[in-house]
Amino acid sequence: MSFQKIGLAALVGFSTLVAAATAQDKPTLTIYTYDGFAADWGPGPQLKAGFEANCDCEVDFVGADSSIGALRKAQLEGPGTKADIILGLDTSVAAEAKNTALFADHNVDLSALDLPVDYGSDQFVPFDYGxxxxxxxxxxxxxxxxxxxxxxxxxxxxxxxxxxxxxxxxxxxxxxxxxxxxxxxxxxxxxxxxxxxxxxxxxxxxxxxxxxxxxxxxxxxxxxxxxxxxxxxxxxxxxxxxxxxxxxxQVELAGILESSEQKDLASDFLRFLVSQDGQKIIPTTNWMFPVVALDDGLPEGFDTPLPxxxxxxxxxxxxxxxxxxxxxxxxxxxxx
Missing domain, CATH: 3.40.190.10 (Periplasmic binding protein-like II)
Known part of the structure; x- marks a missing residue:
């Protein structure tokens, strides 16, 4: 084999290693949620694509049979859990979830939210309601x-x-x-x-x-x-x-785990989740109401919120x- 070919092979091998290392260097944001949210027809794939387009990261949705199932999974795994965010809890279990002491403050500005009921929490970010x-x-x-x-x-x-x-x-x-x-x-x-x-x-x-x-x-x-x-x-x-x-x-919520090593990235995701770009995905994938007033309004044929x-x-x-x-x-x- 000529030196030229040896050099070329080495260069290709080096490039492959660099590409692999670069991929590994990207932080991964792991989100535990319920199966329907993570499914191909749910909001997960579109939210993943929208956030990854700007975050230089990877989003990994991990589905469970229910949002409570996602919470229980994180509890069983303890401080070593891979989850950065639990998404899909709601106001009926918020008190129980808060009492687990698993959740950190989200540091997300919620002043633009438009909900039919008063709801505020330092640990949980509302992302849709029904x-x-x-x-x-x-x-x-x-x-x-x-x-x-x-x-x-x-x-x-x-x-x-x-x-x-x-x-x-x-x-x-x-x-x-x-x-x-x-x-x-x-x-x-x-x-x-x-x-x-x-x-x-x-x-x-x-x-x-x-x-x-x-x-x-x-x-x-x-x-x-x-x-x-x-x-x-x-x-x-x-x-x-x-x-x-x-x-x-029912107000659905997302919270950042205290054990997460990606808290800033997790907060960024929650900001995206309640942004116009994130919220416009919700109505026709999760079939719930967005938590902000959409600039273009609700999709044609979608029922309006109750008084x-x-x-x-x-x-x-x-x-x-x-x-x-x-x-x-x-x-x-x-x-x-």
């Missing part, structure tokens, strides 16, 4: 119940599917919704609604599948669920029943102290 609601097929039901009392008064043949509050975010949201709306009347109303509950599923997808298959008349979901059918499927028969007492708000007076929420402390009791009371009232 309202729990019962979704129905308007081609089959002309006049859906418009309150918990009307739901309780429906014939026993009128069936709904709800989710388990111990394993499902919407399931827990329903329990909190009833408590925020009805307080001391909650147990009595649950007992009256119990004959209408066909099943309590582990998660949202199982319950929604029952609804789409025609096994139940209504399913617990979100006011924005019909937006998906309208925009993605060009189907407008699915609607969300509007309850006179208002609807409970503030229809937005219900319990404070983190109340939820943290009473959730177990609310859940126990729910199951006792419906006889399970």
């Amino acid at each position: 309202y729990f609601a019962f979704v129905y097929d308007s081609s089959k039901i002309e006049t859906p119940p418009s309150s918990f009392e009307e739901l309780a008064a429906m014939d026993d043949n009128f069936k709904i599917a709800v989710q388990d509050p111990r394993s499902s975010t919407p399931g827990l949201g329903l329990v909190l919704w009833m408590q925020a709306a009805k307080g001391d009347q909650a147990d009595e109303l649950w007992a009256d609604i119990a004959p209408n509950i066909l099943t309590v599923t582990k998660g949202w997808s199982e319950a929604y599948s029952l609804f789409l298959e025609g096994e139940v008349d209504m399913v617990l979901s979100y006011t924005s669920s019909p937006s998906y059918h309208r925009i993605a499927e060009e189907e407008d028969k699915y609607l969300a029943a509007q309850f006179e007492e208002g609807h409970y708000v 503030e007076e229809k937005s219900l929420i319990l404070d983190d402390e109340t939820v943290g102290q009473n959730t177990k009791q609310y859940i126990d009371d729910f199951f006792a009232a419906i006889g399970q």
Whole structure:
């Protein structure tokens, strides 16, 4: 082999090593979240591409079966966890998450946020929100119940599917919704609604599948669920029943772990997440409302937010102290 060829081979080998080293030198931001967020059809891939275009870093979304699952994974891994951010927690578990002492202050300016409820936290950054609601097929039901009392008064043949509050975010949201709306009347109303509950599923997808298959008349979901059918499927028969007492708000949150070695980069990602570029991705990928007023408005066909007076929420402390009791009371009232 000639010296020229030896030199060329050495140069190629050196270039490969430099490229590999350069790739390794890029910091990696690891984000634990729920599977739907990290999925190809979720917000994760677009947020990853948008942030990586300017950060000279790599973003790695790691999906779990739920946001609580992501939190539990980080807890089990302890200080050695690879996670820099937990994304997808919500206000119903914020108090519990804060009490783990896993989370650092985010140092993100949240003054531009436009939420229907007051929410502020040094540890958690809101990135989207939605309202729990019962979704129905308007081609089959002309006049859906418009309150918990009307739901309780429906014939026993009128069936709904709800989710388990111990394993499902919407399931827990329903329990909190009833408590925020009805307080001391909650147990009595649950007992009256119990004959209408066909099943309590582990998660949202199982319950929604029952609804789409025609096994139940209504399913617990979100006011924005019909937006998906309208925009993605060009189907407008699915609607969300509007309850006179208002609807409970779910605010989804992201927090930086105290153990992260990339806190500045993590803060930058959260700033991008609540920027115009980040937020415009949310409506038609996560099918929730953005936390800032988008310059171009919501996508055509997307439902509008409810009036503030229809937005219900319990404070983190109340939820943290009473959730177990609310859940126990729910199951006792419906006889399970």
